[in-house]
Amino acid sequence: MRLLLTGAALSFVALFIVLPLGTIFAGALAKGAGVFWAAVRDPETLFSVRLTILVTVSVVAANLVFGLAAAWCITRFRFPGRRLLSSLIELPLSISPVVAGLVFILLLGDAGVFGRFLSAHGIKVIFALPGIILATLFVTLPYVARELIPLMEAGGSQEEQAALTLGARGWQIFRRVTLPNISWGLLYGVVLASARALGEFGAVSVVSGHVRGETTTMPLQVEILYNEYHFAAAFAVASLLSLLALLTVGIKKWLQRRAGGGRAGGGFTEGMAT
């Protein structure tokens, strides 16, 4: 029985994880290492790498600040609407990425609510970098906050209260007491947010307009190459993203072990808005 069940489970993993991964790396090297390197060093690909890094870093930094602020006010104070605020933060997780892109077009596109104002002032948001950043901000907004909120709730605020009575100022309390306690959870949230930000495809695809050499992030570059039948090149870029994904999964496992392994899995899924 045991062998049968293990065999069935592992076949499922082979079918849905190992073989797809294998396809990516096999596809990347199908035409030899030369084609792989040429694809990776292609100027358009390098541009997409730079753009993806720029978007990921700025989005994750902003959502990191947001996550800290949200976790601080939600876990350290009691106020009406606290629960509503927590569920609003999780809302983006349950919204289709296409809809996430659509709302920014409705708001800021040429025909949108603020479209006339923006175009009169020569500001381009949709089909440009700001649109990509906005859509990615929307999609990755919950990740840091939802790691910190349960962590800080469970930790309680006694240590901070103690620091306060000993005369520490707000910023000192945060830096010397709060931050050391939440640093692993914070890192975990940042890893999850970065993975999602650099891989976001649906929402970015809607608002980017696929302007080559201007708004193509790495996932969009994969799509373009694939749709133009440059399969080896598409898989070459995809293999870089896959390596990052494997790294993410490894870091996640490592962080969980550090945290004591008490919470099996979790992180990506727990508490996702239902």
Added chain:
Amino acid sequence: MKRAGVLPGFGLTLGFTLLYLGLIVVIPLATLFTGTASFSLGDLQAALLSPRVLAAFRLSFAASLVAALVTAVFGFLLAWVLVRYRFPGRSAVDALVDLPFALPTAVGGIALTALWSDNGWLGQLAATAGIKVAFTPLGVVVALVFIGFPFVVRMVQPVLQDLDPAIEEAASSLGADRLQTFSRVILPQAAPAIVSGSVLAFARALGEYGTVVFISGNMPLRTETVPFLILARLEQYDYAGATAVAVLMLLLAASLLLAVNALQGRGAAAGGAHR
């Protein structure tokens, strides 16, 4: 507003949180609803009652449902094996379960398409059996299972870990065979987690874009899911039509999730009454 704690920073952090959330999430989402409020009934009918729209909704809901059922079975199986059995590579398999979440959806999408297309490793095999996967509704289901099963594994795993072995031992000492122990003792305790996990998988599946885009082939009336319908309308600058479809999808998904939550709440209450 009453402050329970004396710690500083309440006004600053709450103000920033509300401003940020308002600008990034609330105002953009509200646009969706203010847009539809100005529709007449005729507009709505025109936007929502075409065969193409109905076909897209049918496919999205059917494929997501089938995928959710498959993920319920295999997600539970995988969680069971990972928690109960020890085998070489278990830790690696456990870590790899998260890959569909960590992998950019476009990458997962082209990988599955290459794997299941007629000259792919598995597509060739399926073709000899006369089954076509890529560019059919079956391909959509495959993509949705890929993106959905980690939800079930990660929901069920902690529950199985926390099961008290004493109850199983009691069941078997009272004469239950292994199948009975499983169906009468283990499954009832794991069921809520399985349902929650597959509901999450279903919700994700309904709106999924990147994993599906390549493998579905995106043919109207045949393999076009709701997100692609929204996109198709956007590309034709039919913003009102796109909005109508998006709102309908959000409302259907939300009411479904609320219904499942309510059912589960009743189930949990009934379970509590027995104890």
